[in-house]
Amino acid sequence: MxxxxxxxxxxxxxxxxxxTTENEDGSPNIAPMSSAWWLGHRCMLGLASYSQTxxxxxxxxxxxxxxxxxxxxxxxxxxARTTGTKEVPARKITLGYRHVKDKFGISxxxxxxxxxxxxxxxxxxxxQMEAELVDIHEMSKDVPDRAGSSVALExxxxxxxxxxxLRLPGHPNRINADKWRPMVMSFQELYGLAPxxxxxxxxxxxEEELYRA
Ligand SMILES: Cc1cc2nc3c(=O)[nH]c(=O)nc-3n(C[C@H](O)[C@H](O)[C@H](O)COP(=O)(O)O)c2cc1C
Numbered sequence: 046m047x048x049x050x051x052x053x054x055x056x057x058x059x060x061x062x063x064x065t066t067e068n069e070d071g072s073p074n075i076a077p078m079s080s081a082w083w084l085g086h087r088c089m090l091g092l093a094s095y096s097q098t099x100x101x102x103x104x105x106x107x108x109x110x111x112x113x114x115x116x117x118x119x120x121x122x123x124x125a126r127t128t129g130t131k132e133v134p135a136r137k138i139t140l141g142y143r144h145v146k147d148k149f150g151i152s153x154x155x156x157x158x159x160x161x162x163x164x165x166x167x168x169x170x171x172x173q174m175e176a177e178l179v180d181i182h183e184m185s186k187d188v189p190d191r192a193g194s195s196v197a198l199e200x201x202x203x204x205x206x207x208x209x210x211l212r213l214p215g216h217p218n219r220i221n222a223d224k225w226r227p228m229v230m231s232f233q234e235l236y237g238l239a240p241x242x243x244x245x246x247x248x249x250x251x252e253e254e255l256y257r258a
Contacts, residue, residue: 056080058231061113061121063154064090065164066101073156073165074101074129075148077121079230081110085258088176088200091184094193095136097129102198106178107162110200111170113228115237120169121228123152161203171208172220176200219253 059079066074076098080091088110092099102108113121127145128137145151156165159175166173180199185191213219229236 054232056230056232058229058236060227061117061230061235062090063111063113063117063121063124063167063170064098065109065111065156065167066098067105067107067163068097068101068129069104072146073149074098075111075124075152075154075167076129077113077124083202085256086202087179088174088202090198090200092196092198094183094196095130095134099196099198100130102178103181105163107164108176108178108200109159109162109164109166110174110176110202111167112172112174114171115226115228115235117169117228118235120152120154121235124148127151159204166206171211172225173206174202175204175206176202216253222249 056079059081061077061079062081064076064078066076068074074097076096078090078092078098082089092102098108124145126137126140126142127148128134128142129144129146129148131144133142133144148154149156155168157168159166159173162175162177166175177200178198179201182197182199183193184195184197186193207220211220211224213221223242226237229238
């Protein structure tokens, strides 16, 4: 038996990314987000238009995608319901958000310099991707009271840094999927992956280098 329902959100599960961007005064901002997916060396992000991260990305065209491991719950929670915008948008006030200027301070995360972009990497994130903005798509243009409220951002990944503990021995450019434990956000709750594979993967029989463009 199944029932038609109308969930207010449809976030069925995707990994948590801590995006670092540069504020207008040169200070760094961090925002947790999870509407992110990759195709080749491009990444699509879904973000609220009025978030400081979106404002910074539109202006500077640079960010770092710091992937959160499942041990980073405290840091993610300390950043949740905060915004870098000085004026907290009415919608966020309703949801209990507050303005925080020093996101690194509040989360006890550590900035380390990036190679190719101004925003810093986050030392505690085991996978860090320096990226630049290449395109913006305004979402929900067909819905009068939602038009312009969110955007899909296409990023070009410029450089990837990975903690050595996650590298696959014998493969200079591979991440060991058995070792990488991402934090997953599903319907607002935070989960880790089970410690072992659910089943064998037919897809994983393809040599990873064959995907390189
Ligand atoms: C685990 C988690 C996942 C989130 N995912 C998203 C998301 O995918 N897109 C989005 O716009 N906001 C998302 N948020 C909310 C943002 O963090 C929030 O809008 C925040 O105020 C952005 O910070 P900023 O205004 O300093 O950029 C998420 C928050 C948490 C804690």
